[in-house]
Amino acid sequence: MAEKLTGAEIVVRCIAEENVDFVFGYPGGAVLNIYDEIFKQDKFKHVLVRHEQAAVHAADAYSRSSTKIGVALVTSGPGLTNAVTGIATAYMDSIPMVIISGQVPTHAIGQDAFQECDTVGITRPCVKHNFLVKDVKDLAVTMKKAFYIATTGRPGPVLVDIPKDVTQHTCAFEYPKSITMRSYNPTIKGHSGQIKKAVELLLNAKRPMIYSGGGVVLNDAAPQLTKLVRMLGAPCTNTLMGLGGFPASDPQFVGMLGMHGTYEANMAMQECDVLFAVGARFDDRVIGNPGHFFREGRKIIHIDIDPSSISKRVKVDVPIVGYVKDVLEEMIGMIEQGEKRPDVASLKAWWTTVKDWQSKKCLAFKPAAADGKIKPQAVVQALWNATGGDAIITSDVGQHQMWAAQYYPFDKPRKWINSGGLGTMGVGIPYAMGAQLANPDATVACITGEGSVQMCIQELSTCKQYHIPMKIINLNNRSLGMVRQWQEFFYGNRYAESYMDALPDFVKLAEAYGHVGMKIEKAGDVEAALREAIKLKDRLVFMDFITDETENVFPMIPGGKGLSEMILAEEL
Amino acid sequence: MRHILSVLLENEAGALSRVVGLFSARGYNIDSLSVATTEDTTMSRMTIVTHGSDDVIEQITKQLNKLIEVVKVVDLTDGNHIERELMLVKVRAAGKDRDEMKRMADIFRGRILDVTDKSYTIELTGDSHKLDAFIAAIEPGVILETVRTGASGIGRGERILKI
Numbered sequence A: 001m002a003e004k005l006t007g008a009e010i011v012v013r014c015i016a017e018e019n020v021d022f023v024f025g026y027p028g029g030a031v032l033n034i035y036d037e038i039f040k041q042d043k044f045k046h047v048l049v050r051h052e053q054a055a056v057h058a059a060d061a062y063s064r065s066s067t068k069i070g071v072a073l074v075t076s077g078p079g080l081t082n083a084v085t086g087i088a089t090a091y092m093d094s095i096p097m098v099i100i101s102g103q104v105p106t107h108a109i110g111q112d113a114f115q116e117c118d119t120v121g122i123t124r125p126c127v128k129h130n131f132l133v134k135d136v137k138d139l140a141v142t143m144k145k146a147f148y149i150a151t152t153g154r155p156g157p158v159l160v161d162i163p164k165d166v167t168q169h170t171c172a173f174e175y176p177k178s179i180t181m182r183s184y185n186p187t188i189k190g191h192s193g194q195i196k197k198a199v200e201l202l203l204n205a206k207r208p209m210i211y212s213g214g215g216v217v218l219n220d221a222a223p224q225l226t227k228l229v230r231m232l233g234a235p236c237t238n239t240l241m242g243l244g245g246f247p248a249s250d251p252q253f254v255g256m257l258g259m260h261g262t263y264e265a266n267m268a269m270q271e272c273d274v275l276f277a278v279g280a281r282f283d284d285r286v287i288g289n290p291g292h293f294f295r296e297g298r299k300i301i302h303i304d305i306d307p308s309s310i311s312k313r314v315k316v317d318v319p320i321v322g323y324v325k326d327v328l329e330e331m332i333g334m335i336e337q338g339e340k341r342p343d344v345a346s347l348k349a350w351w352t353t354v355k356d357w358q359s360k361k362c363l364a365f366k367p368a369a370a371d372g373k374i375k376p377q378a379v380v381q382a383l384w385n386a387t388g389g390d391a392i393i394t395s396d397v398g399q400h401q402m403w404a405a406q407y408y409p410f411d412k413p414r415k416w417i418n419s420g421g422l423g424t425m426g427v428g429i430p431y432a433m434g435a436q437l438a439n440p441d442a443t444v445a446c447i448t449g450e451g452s453v454q455m456c457i458q459e460l461s462t463c464k465q466y467h468i469p470m471k472i473i474n475l476n477n478r479s480l481g482m483v484r485q486w487q488e489f490f491y492g493n494r495y496a497e498s499y500m501d502a503l504p505d506f507v508k509l510a511e512a513y514g515h516v517g518m519k520i521e522k523a524g525d526v527e528a529a530l531r532e533a534i535k536l537k538d539r540l541v542f543m544d545f546i547t548d549e550t551e552n553v554f555p556m557i558p559g560g561k562g563l564s565e566m567i568l569a570e571e572l
Numbered sequence B: 001m002r003h004i005l006s007v008l009l010e011n012e013a014g015a016l017s018r019v020v021g022l023f024s025a026r027g028y029n030i031d032s033l034s035v036a037t038t039e040d041t042t043m044s045r046m047t048i049v050t051h052g053s054d055d056v057i058e059q060i061t062k063q064l065n066k067l068i069e070v071v072k073v074v075d076l077t078d079g080n081h082i083e084r085e086l087m088l089v090k091v092r093a094a095g096k097d098r099d100e101m102k103r104m105a106d107i108f109r110g111r112i113l114d115v116t117d118k119s120y121t122i123e124l125t126g127d128s129h130k131l132d133a134f135i136a137a138i139e140p141g142v143i144l145e146t147v148r149t150g151a152s153g154i155g156r157g158e159r160i161l162k163i
């Protein structure tokens, strides 16, 4: 006979069964029974955040920066609504995670009860799936399904809403070892015929180009991708979400592509004859206007686990639905077993063209402004030097995010943690919390702006409580820089509400939370300050870099334009 | 182009709202939707009539398949199929209209379900075009009320949608 447990005990046991180390959460009435059980156990640790949004972001980063899964726990009503931004952020970037929310007792549902909200309804459009558990007998199976759905197929957040009375009721507990669902069977093995076609196209290409994205990182397929790219000898670009999926220091890497991608990556996307998209979704920030992106005769191969990602914005010639890791492995095997090799002469000519584009040096910038003001790009480069390029970098959203992506080259996956799809300001600090807890020995730095950092600044208190020694690199340009840049380019220099007035003294603020604060105002002091901060291994250091507020992100593709219509720094 | 999609899905609370939410969130059209449980009561079958370009219909099908509770999706308009919709129409049936309405109901093989000295309630089944044609054929002024179920569809012959 299986033992009888309360719903609350069951929740805690299920979390433990899934080998979860940390639950990020915030208590409230509807989840008090669950918290009482958390108090009594020692299988996992609970991290008390200061705002539910941060709980979800931290759990999300825990997933992004490791191969484990993040779990967040929030109470009903306001607890859940505070969590929604975090859930939508994870959803847009296909991050596996489980969110558990408390709900009013089943008999009170629909009565406008205290702290009631329609959680399943509110979150439906921003979760992979959600459940309302009305009977304690369904609880264990539902928890198992939640973890299963979150981590298989195209990953994503799954929410389980649990009414308070369900956490009190008892039933026999048995955690299912595995689960099958007749309505959920993602196609995971790519079609061999299609894979063969893809290999033939690539081996016969004169100007092949490889464009890889978040799918490679999510599927831990970087080794396979790297091997195949080297076999093919083609240039390779990564999306913002795919950075680290192919080593940035490899000579075949041509940088990030897209709105703020490199000249060479964007030109190669346009001019190639065979484009190989690997776990990337032809996002509008990547290819711009699909009409401009279209090229007669260019063949497109696309691997994705989600059929709806394929031919959504761009027509594809060879679609392959499956896990990228397995498909890439099959491709490598086919090439190894076959006779055919890439056409060296054509590749040589193609690389001559690519190198010509590279010689534009589109990321070049003046290291210090004439007045000695700090250039934000230089701070990021100095951080790379000071950390040996091996830190985990989180970022917020804005210009600083793009500079982090452009000037901190990543050689490994899961080192770059940012919000790409939703572009959520405020993720930086909670992302660094989740990443640091998942990787206790790593150096974790959060590259942020004075706008974004204030959106979850309360988490400095959480960092103090749990001794999270992140380094916060605040690229303080006294403006909502990314907004200011658009206003400069497209709104006739009318800077509507993009100037950040009345900024706090960040050094004092950091100190008030019990951390170390530093303010750096001279270009010459940047690298030394960073080295000093990194030496403070067990302290959180908030570094406020006063940067040149006129600096803009280049290259840039204006909205609605095509990939070859970039604005470069020197053109202004 | 008009398409009729048949969707087999788990008969679970909230499954319907996921389908409807998907259409509104992604800006797809629903011309009609009908749903009820099947002979296996754990499963529901839904018929959605929609329209859009081939690309849009392809995305709708893929997005429906992505819903965790959806078991199968078939575009009935891809092959031979039967489509039926039920309509109840209450019409004014007094004076000279009374005989005329009876005649129209007969022509369209409708049945008069309810009679008062001033009105008839007519039941009509057929594909949606036939029901449209009936509405067009009678004088708009005599229509008191109409209610339609939306189309249900099924493949012909060996085309079977089952798990």
Ligand SMILES: Cc1cc2nc3c(=O)[nH]c(=O)nc-3n(C[C@H](O)[C@H](O)[C@H](O)COP(=O)(O)OP(=O)(O)OC[C@H]3O[C@@H](n4cnc5c(N)ncnc54)[C@H](O)[C@@H]3O)c2cc1C
Pocket (backbone or CB within 6 Å): A092, A093, A094, A153, A154, A155, A212, A213, A214, A215, A216, A218, A219, A238, A239, A240, A241, A242, A256, A257, A258, A259, A260, A261, A278, A279, A280, A281, A282, A283, A285, A286, A303, A304, A305, A306, A309, A322, A323, A324, A325, A397, A398, A401, A419, A420, A421, A422, A423, A424, A482
């Ligand atoms: C201010 C700002 C500026 C930006 N500028 C740029 C820019 O210049 N360049 C840029 O690239 N992005 C930019 N972005 C990010 C952009 O909005 C998108 O988030 C990003 O481009 C999407 O990356 P992706 O195509 O790799 O897809 P992701 O969102 O990472 O999606 C991954 C894809 O892989 C698939 N997948 C997942 N798992 C697997 C698996 N196991 N096997 C196969 N397939 C799988 C998924 O189904 C999905 O289609 C910017 C964002 C912001 C906020």
Ligand SMILES: Cc1ncc(C[n+]2csc(CCOP(=O)(O)OP(=O)(O)O)c2C)c(N)n1
Pocket (backbone or CB within 6 Å): A396, A397, A398, A399, A400, A401, A423, A424, A425, A426, A448, A449, A450, A451, A452, A453, A475, A477, A479, A480, A481, A482, A483
């Ligand atoms: C929650 C949220 N609100 C608004 C925006 C729109 N937005 C994008 S970038 C940006 C400015 C960010 O300013 P800051 O953090 O100082 O970064 P900077 O661009 O100056 O480096 C804004 C307001 C957003 N992405 N997220």
Ligand SMILES: [Mg+2]
Pocket (backbone or CB within 6 Å): A398, A449, A450, A451, A475, A476, A477, A478, A479, A480, A481
């Ligand atoms: Mg700023």
